[in-house]
Amino acid sequence: MNHQYTARHVRRRADNEDPVRPRAVIIGMMGAGKTRIGSLSARILDLDFVDADHEIERVVGMNIPQYFERYGEPAFRDVERDVIHRMLHDFDGIFALGGGAPMTPAVQDDLRDYMDHGGKVIYLMADPREAMMRAHRGGGRPMLQGNAQERWMNLYEQRDPVFRNLANVVVHTYGMTPRAAAQRMIEMANERIVHVTGEGIEPYNVQIGEGALNQLGQCLGEEPVRVALIHTQSVSRHSNRARTLLRRSGYEVTDIMIPDAEAGKTVTVANGVWERLGNEGFTRSDAIVGLGGGACTDVAGFIAATWMRGIRYVNCPTSLLAMVDASTGGKTGINTPQGKNLVGSFYTPAGVLADLKTLNTLPNDIFIEGLGEVAKCGFISDPEILRILHEHAAQLRAFDGATFLESPLKDVVAELIERSVRVKAYHVSNDLRERGLREFLNYGHTMGHAIEQLEHFRWRHGNAVAVGMVYAAELAALTGHIDESLVERHRELLTELGLPTSWNHASFDDVLTLMHRDKKARGNTLRFVVLDKEGLPTRLEDPPMDAVEEAFHRIQTNPTK
Ligand SMILES: NC(=O)c1ccc[n+]([C@@H]2O[C@H](COP(=O)([O-])OP(=O)(O)OC[C@H]3O[C@@H](n4cnc5c(N)ncnc54)[C@H](O)[C@@H]3O)[C@@H](O)[C@H]2O)c1
Numbered sequence: 001m002n003h004q005y006t007a008r009h010v011r012r013r014a015d016n017e018d019p020v021r022p023r024a025v026i027i028g029m030m031g032a033g034k035t036r037i038g039s040l041s042a043r044i045l046d047l048d049f050v051d052a053d054h055e056i057e058r059v060v061g062m063n064i065p066q067y068f069e070r071y072g073e074p075a076f077r078d079v080e081r082d083v084i085h086r087m088l089h090d091f092d093g094i095f096a097l098g099g100g101a102p103m104t105p106a107v108q109d110d111l112r113d114y115m116d117h118g119g120k121v122i123y124l125m126a127d128p129r130e131a132m133m134r135a136h137r138g139g140g141r142p143m144l145q146g147n148a149q150e151r152w153m154n155l156y157e158q159r160d161p162v163f164r165n166l167a168n169v170v171v172h173t174y175g176m177t178p179r180a181a182a183q184r185m186i187e188m189a190n191e192r193i194v195h196v197t198g199e200g201i202e203p204y205n206v207q208i209g210e211g212a213l214n215q216l217g218q219c220l221g222e223e224p225v226r227v228a229l230i231h232t233q234s235v236s237r238h239s240n241r242a243r244t245l246l247r248r249s250g251y252e253v254t255d256i257m258i259p260d261a262e263a264g265k266t267v268t269v270a271n272g273v274w275e276r277l278g279n280e281g282f283t284r285s286d287a288i289v290g291l292g293g294g295a296c297t298d299v300a301g302f303i304a305a306t307w308m309r310g311i312r313y314v315n316c317p318t319s320l321l322a323m324v325d326a327s328t329g330g331k332t333g334i335n336t337p338q339g340k341n342l343v344g345s346f347y348t349p350a351g352v353l354a355d356l357k358t359l360n361t362l363p364n365d366i367f368i369e370g371l372g373e374v375a376k377c378g379f380i381s382d383p384e385i386l387r388i389l390h391e392h393a394a395q396l397r398a399f400d401g402a403t404f405l406e407s408p409l410k411d412v413v414a415e416l417i418e419r420s421v422r423v424k425a426y427h428v429s430n431d432l433r434e435r436g437l438r439e440f441l442n443y444g445h446t447m448g449h450a451i452e453q454l455e456h457f458r459w460r461h462g463n464a465v466a467v468g469m470v471y472a473a474e475l476a477a478l479t480g481h482i483d484e485s486l487v488e489r490h491r492e493l494l495t496e497l498g499l500p501t502s503w504n505h506a507s508f509d510d511v512l513t514l515m516h517r518d519k520k521a522r523g524n525t526l527r528f529v530v531l532d533k534e535g536l537p538t539r540l541e542d543p544p545m546d547a548v549e550e551a552f553h554r555i556q557t558n559p560t561k
């Protein structure tokens with residue numbers, strides 16, 4: 001069959017122009033509401049909407065039942081494949097596919113390619129009974145000829161696992177009005193997703209966006225019966241929401257509140273949680289959700305890694321620092337009196353849900369602390385982060401959770417989170433167990449962890465890392481890796497963000513003892529991460545002791561004051 005594919009909606013583009021891509025592609029069963037909800041969301045977003053079946057009818061000049069009858073299903077699938085291919089490369093609105101389209105291997109390949117380019121394939125899931133009834137009401141569907149109910153159920157059983165596997169966003173619309181479902185779909189279409197994969201890693205997504213927490217049930221999957229929700233008092237507004245979502249998804253929820261911040265990262269706290277899990281009958285197929293700052297997600301991951309030698313867990317970070325760093329990558333652990341994170345394991349989460357809505361209760365000083373780890377990602381790998389930080393320093397410094405979600409800062413922060421998570425994912429994906437490349441994520445941490453410990457954790461992690469980066473920069477300058485201008489760039493950027501750059505509360509000997517307990521040290525040899533230039537880290541093995549000490553003296557005073 002030869003058809004003309006000059007679709008009315010298709011934007012003509014020049015040969016040298018990049019393809020334009022749909023803002024979202026909707027898949028789902030017949031009757032799931034793809035056209036209704038898709039067109040409504042397009043209207044809200046002021047975008048075009050195209051339903052693949054309508055486009056096919058326009059192209060072939062007859063309706064689909066007629067086409068099926070005249071040419072049969074294989075010919076229809078060929079036309080469908082071609083129309084979808086074209087639309088995926090030349091349409092920038094919301095595009096809904098016919099129920100059976102994602103079952104065609106060539107369409108699956110096209111959708112994967114679209115997702116690899118940042119596209120969103122949204123599986124719209126309605127209550128099966130409702131969808132079945134709606135599909136029957138529509139009438140004239142060639143795939144439902146005969147016993148329509150039985151046919152629909154058979155198709156559902158075949159298609160549902162394929163759709164779940166294929167889509168990178170799942171939207172449940174059970175019990176929702178079309179408008180509420182459209183709003184939910186928009187929230188999720190706006191989500192930023194970073195995929196983490198690599199040797200020894202069960203692949204997972206970091207989902208960043210307003211409302212990301214709504215995906216909790218989806219992330220946990222159907223296997224767990226019991227879910228332990230581990231959180232701290234300070235985030236109870238968000239843990240209440242998570243508990244409701246979990247119960248609504250049918251899980252038995254054990255609510256476990258742990259002490260705040262580093263006070264929660266102890267073996268005593270871990271032991272208390274193990275006792276609760278034992279008393280509540282947690283099995284290997286049950287799961288943990290860690291919801292809170294980095295300290296909470298570190299300990300929740302550690303519990304998940306150790307309970308019955310490892311159960312499923314999902315992280316829901318609520319601080320900027322936890323969103324950009326702690327929740328991703330699978331470093332779980334607790335502190336001991338001798339040092340930071342000395343006990344722990346590499347144990348990967350099943351998913352990370354960074355819901356921007358949770359930042360609405362985050363205090364300003366804790367937001368700013370998180371910028372320390374964001375800047376670290378810029379210095380070691382993505383200088384564009386440094387540019388964004390510098391350009392928006394004043395607004396970032398004035399962060400106010402109460403107005404954040406309605407402010408232009410929201411998009412800047414979302415961009416910084418996504419970029420930082422991409423830096424983290426790159427290092428983790430290539431070196432989960434920190435045998436080489438991953439060590440670069442530890443930039444600033446040799447001194448940073450020593451400061452935290454010597455300050456008895458009254459200094460926050462991100463602040464300590466900020467000073468630690470200045471220390472590493474001074475050491476790099478003293479050993480000939482960089483010149484003084486890059487050291488100054490560290491001080492200037494960190495200062496304009498409101499982060500500290502100096503520290504003067506202990507002796508060099510105290511610091512040196514703790515630096516020898518750093519996980520990068522080998523035997524009696526100190527090892528540091530330093531820069532050769534912005535975005536280019538390297539390892540510094542066993543540097544001269546006079547340089548190690550002189551760099552320390554240089555962070556004791558703040559030359560910018
Ligand atoms: N595993 C990793 O890869 C990794 C990476 C970086 C940091 N970390 C660890 O993360 C911790 C630092 O994380 P952090 O800065 O989030 O500290 P944190 O967990 O101590 O949280 C900071 C404070 O903010 C509160 N808080 C968090 N979210 C809030 C919200 N939305 N509203 C109100 N209050 C909120 C917390 O309860 C706490 O009081 C350290 O223990 C550090 O070692 C781990």
Ligand SMILES: O=C(O)C(=O)C[C@@H](O)[C@H](O)[C@H](O)COP(=O)(O)O
Pocket residue numbers: 325329331340341373434438439441442445519
């Ligand atoms: O993920 C990593 O690897 C990191 O080093 C990230 C650090 O920002 C983080 O603070 C981590 O917890 C430090 O790990 P540690 O092995 O030095 O305890």
